[in-house]
Amino acid sequence: MRFWKKLERYKANDFVRAVSVLVGGTAVAQIIMLCLLPLLTRLYTPEDFSVLSVYLALLSVISVAATLRFELAIPIPEDDVDAINVLFLAVASSALSATLIALVIYFFSVHLSLLFGRPNLQYYLWVLPVGIFFSGCYSALQFWAGRKKRFSDIAKTKVQQAFGAASVQILIGFFSSSPLGLILGQTINNGAGAVGLANKSYLVDKSALSSLRLHRMKELFKKYDRFPKYSMLEGLANNAAIQVPVIIIASLAVGPEAGYLLLAMQLMQAPIGLVGGAVSQVYLSKAPEIQRAGQLSNFTLDTLLGLVKVGIIPLVVAGAMAPFAFPIIFGEQWHRAGVIVLYMVPWIAVQLLASPISMALHVTNNQPIAMCLQFCGLLLRVGAVAISAWWFPSRLTEVYAVTGFVFYTVYLIVVMKVTQVRIWDLLCRVKYIVSVAVTLFLLGVVYVARERFF
Structure with a gap:
């Protein structure tokens, strides 16, 4: 009896329920990737994973700054008009950052690869700007979905990401002995989530798009x-x-x-x-x-x-x-x-x-x-x-x-x-x-x- 009372109390707790939804979606995604890791470690060599480690290190460091961290401000405004303008500030910043990195890679990919001790990395760096843009967009859209309490949508994108990444990594791994499959899989991972959340947000929050104003974005840039x-x-x-x-x-x-x-x-x-x-x-x-x-x-x-x-x-x-x-x-x-x-x-x-x-x-x-x-x-x-x-x-x-x-x-x-x-x-x-x-x-x-x- 005590167990069922406790269970009902947990169900009534908004915080616990929201966490449970997100954990459930993330758990499915993690299980998919963890179950496939034994296969990936046999399709790809430790050296391939070493190249992937450098790529992911660069992606992680750059993408966290790509949005100028405006995604963290999305839950703060009291009204959605300001929040959606902050969302687009984050997306625009991500696009600009990805463009700048693309220019750097175009001119210096060979030098960067030698600097990082992985000469063959130069053949895969072209994926990096795409990954940065999708990563920034996904981060911003997650916080928008969180503001709207659409935690189930975030959970679904986690599963979509896992399926997309796993499919690409396994398919390319069977036909190519290079790190490209691992790198493209990680990029698809972010891309699938960003597209899924963007589509859902557009369908549900289409009316909010009329609130976008360049002058308001400038004001919010200063405010935050x-x-x-x-x-x-x-x-x-x-x-x-x-x-x-x-x-x-x-x-x-x-x-x-x-x-x-x-x-x-x-x-x-x-x-x-x-x-x-x-x-x-x-x-x-x-x-x-x-x-x-x-x-x-x-x-x-x-x-x-x-x-x-x-x-x-x-x-x-x-x-x-x-x-x-x-x-x-x-x-x-x-x-x-x-x-x-x-x-x-x-x-x-x-x-x-x-x-x-x-x-x-x-x-x-x-x-x-x-x-x-x-x-x-x-x-x-x-x-x-x-x-x-x-x-x-x-x-x-x-x-x-x-x-x-x-x-x-x-x-x-x-x-x-x-x-x-x-x-x-x-x-x-x-x-x-x-x-x-x-x-x-x-x-x-x-x-x-x-x-x-x-």
């Missing part, structure tokens, strides 16, 4: 200039802190280390995309209203508790099993990727908590704090990997994982301070979960150490 001034630099620093070390590893590490790292990151970032991404979108869609009601602290604490209870133990169990499971699932040549997954567990666990509630810094107009945090993270992570390349070239990935854990721990503490969530209150309520998680992780580390030295 904190986003290009601070949030864009913050997002750029955040993605650069994650992706620039990958480029360094691809350029300097011996063998296809970047390919192993990419596979590990794709698997470990799945919980971030599955749970963290969904919670983040819903958190931002509700946080402005809750902030105005003076309840942001309780809302943030409840969000953190839910993330710990749902995500931490499965994440740690998967990480601890990775060194055993990877050679079986993906092939013997991918054993190193399983070890990397284990080392990444503390980093990804803390990121899973910090990333969704980081939106509180935007809601509370603390964009300068967010920007400073991300730049400190950029210096820490890139600096540590670059310096380690001189003395520990075979341990760059381990250094990268440790700096990720340090950065997101500091970030989580700062956001909790801003939202007035007491760290001790959180720890007291999740102490048993944390104890089990730490024990499982240490057992995995002991196994890897014994395997290495004995």
Whole structure:
């Protein structure tokens, strides 16, 4: 009886229901991609994944700045007239950014490929501007759909993305031994989602298009200039802190280390995309209203508790099993990727908590704090990997994982301070979960150490 009462209470909770819809769609998409990874690791080599890692690093860093971060401002205006003008600001900025990158690639593709240590990358860089445009559009349209509470539409596009990407990667992989299939698949991934959301928004919100005014866009650009001034630099620093070390590893590490790292990151970032991404979108869609009601602290604490209870133990169990499971699932040549997954567990666990509630810094107009945090993270992570390349070239990935854990721990503490969530209150309520998680992780580390030295 108690179970059914609790279930009804969850169903009545708008936040939980919205998260469930997004998680459901993202879960289907993630399952599709994860189930196909064992096939992709046999169709493509670790070297192919290394080329893909550099392409994705460039796409991630550039696309986050392509919209000037105006997508984060879409949920904030009280009326839809201003919101749709902000949406088109983001889309126009994305188109301009993609055009500029296309010009750079046209003139300097060979030089860029040599700089990144992957000479054959020059044959695939032409895809990058297309990927940047679709990525920016999809991000902006997601926030518009979130504002309109159309979370089921976002969930559907996640599945469309997975089917499109998987189909392209498998089809090309059977007929071509090159990274092109992997790269085109990632581009289709963003493209399918953007087209799907744009079509739905046009059909439902067609009347809102009459509210578009160039002079109003200029006014809103000035009103929300904190986003290009601070949030864009913050997002750029955040993605650069994650992706620039990958480029360094691809350029300097011996063998296809970047390919192993990419596979590990794709698997470990799945919980971030599955749970963290969904919670983040819903958190931002509700946080402005809750902030105005003076309840942001309780809302943030409840969000953190839910993330710990749902995500931490499965994440740690998967990480601890990775060194055993990877050679079986993906092939013997991918054993190193399983070890990397284990080392990444503390980093990804803390990121899973910090990333969704980081939106509180935007809601509370603390964009300068967010920007400073991300730049400190950029210096820490890139600096540590670059310096380690001189003395520990075979341990760059381990250094990268440790700096990720340090950065997101500091970030989580700062956001909790801003939202007035007491760290001790959180720890007291999740102490048993944390104890089990730490024990499982240490057992995995002991196994890897014994395997290495004995």
